[in-house]
Amino acid sequence: MDFKLTEEQQMLQETAARLVRDAYGFEQREAFCQRETGFSAEFWQQLAELGLTSVPFAEQYGGFAGGGVETLLIMTELGRGLCLEPYLPSVIHAGGLIEQLGSEAQKEALLPRVAAGELQLAVALEEAQSHYQLHDVLTRAEAVEGGWRLNGRKSVVIAGHSAGLILVSARTDGxxxxxSGISLFLIDPKSDGVRSRSFPTMDGRKACELYLEDAFVSGAALLGEVGQALPALRYQQGRAVAAQCAEAVGSMEAACTFTLDYLKTRQQFGQVIGKFQALQHRMVDMRIELDQATSMAMLAACVADQPDSVERSRALAAAKFIIVRAARFIADQGIQLHGGIGLTWEYMLSHHAKHLLMVARQFGDDDHHLQAFSALLDVA
Incomplete structure (x- = not known):
């Protein structure tokens, strides 16, 4: 297979890398964390001005019709800089759901604004009891005159505190x-009957708990057919998993670089510790895990936009499993090789480690994806 990037893909990668390198230093990131939104509106606008927020969308909605490889290139660089902006939940996950389920009127009204960075979205699919199962839904939507009335609670809605619209799954039947019986709705978080409680996640991002108490939405807020949203939810979560794998690879690359630089400079017993063979072997093990993870992220990117199939689902489950295991290993070994400084708040490695542990839980942990992979083998 030919893994060479096209000229356009190389330019995209260089653009994203240069932007992150120039605008996202460690001190700047710490300042962005303290803002009410938890990220930089200026950096988000820069992403939009450079066309990066429009890459995955069709040209008719102001995009560049990019695929999984283009997403991989952008997400890897955002992961390398530990960028806090909600590119994955807004552009990849929510944008993909609207593009797949939305009517033409909904897509024309929303996607150009998302592509231009004017509208930030979030996705609320998880509930306290669901444990990664998208069909485990207690939130209910009741048909009423003129629309729907929703009641329920959604958990850990990443970037939901700052979103202009939130995509909420709710049970309309069953x-x-x-x-069957799961539908998807566009919810304005400022509307009556909707309240949220925001909180910081362990890796510096922000999320919220979403409470729906007789929240009314019009019929135009329904995405797709009533009760038929689950296949699209699973398909688009697969695209989100592929993007997250790429982001994790960028973070792991940075963690390996920090660790190698530390081994080359930290001195003990009159020489740099990188000369000790035991530490060299551990560094090699980290690089082996990174190379495996990189290969699986590339596989995930290649299948992410393919039609839904057992082969696609199996490849994405395998990629997430391998990358979660590699992320944990690299985070643990990086801290071990650094010693105490690896855990300090003032050192970037500790933040990469926290982010990698967050990746290991979002969209399913390694046990969940190993079980899914095994079930798909039985199907094959």
């Missing part, structure tokens, strides 16, 4: 674990 029981808690039924795979």
């Amino acid at each position: 029981q808690q674990h039924d795979e």
Whole structure:
């Protein structure tokens, strides 16, 4: 297979890398964390001005019709800089759901604004009891005159505190674990009956708990057909997993670089510790895990936009499993090789380690994806 990037892809990668390198130093990131939104509106606008927020969308909605490889290139650089901006939940995940489920009127009204960085979205699919199962939904939507009335609670809505619209899954029919009867709605977080409680996540980002108490939405807020949203939710979460894998690879690359630089400069017993063979072997193990993770992220990027199939689902589950294991290993070994400084708030490695542990939980942990992979083998 030919893994060479096209000239356009190389330019995209260089643009993203230069932007992150010039605008996202460690001190700047710490300042962005303290803002009410938890990220930099100026950096978000820079992403939009350079066209990076429009890459995945079709040209008719102001995009560049980019695919999984283009997403990989952008997400790897954002991961390398530990960027806090909600590119994955807004552009990849929520944008993909609207592009797949939305009517033409909804897509024309929303996607150009998302592509231009004018509208930030969030996705609220998880609930306290769901444990990565998208069909485990207790939030209910009842048909009323003129629209729908929603009641329920959504957990850990990444960037939901600052979103202009939140995509919420709710049950319009059936029981808690039924795979049919799940619909998707566009919710204005400032509307009556909607409240949230925001909180920082362990890796510096912000999320919220979303509470729906007789929240009314019009019929135009429904995305797709009533009760038929689950296949799209699973498909677009697969695209989000592929993007997250790329982001994790960027973070792991940075963690390996920090660790190698430390081994080359830290002295003990009159010489740099990088000369000790035991530490060299551990550094090699980190690089081996990184290379495996990079290969799996590339595989995930290549299948992310393919039609839904057992092969696609199996490849994405394998990629997430391998990358979660590699992320944990690199985070642990990086801290071990640094010693105490690796855990300090003032040192960037500790933030990469926290982010990698966050990756290991979002969209399913390694046990979840190993089980999914095994079930898909039985299907094959």
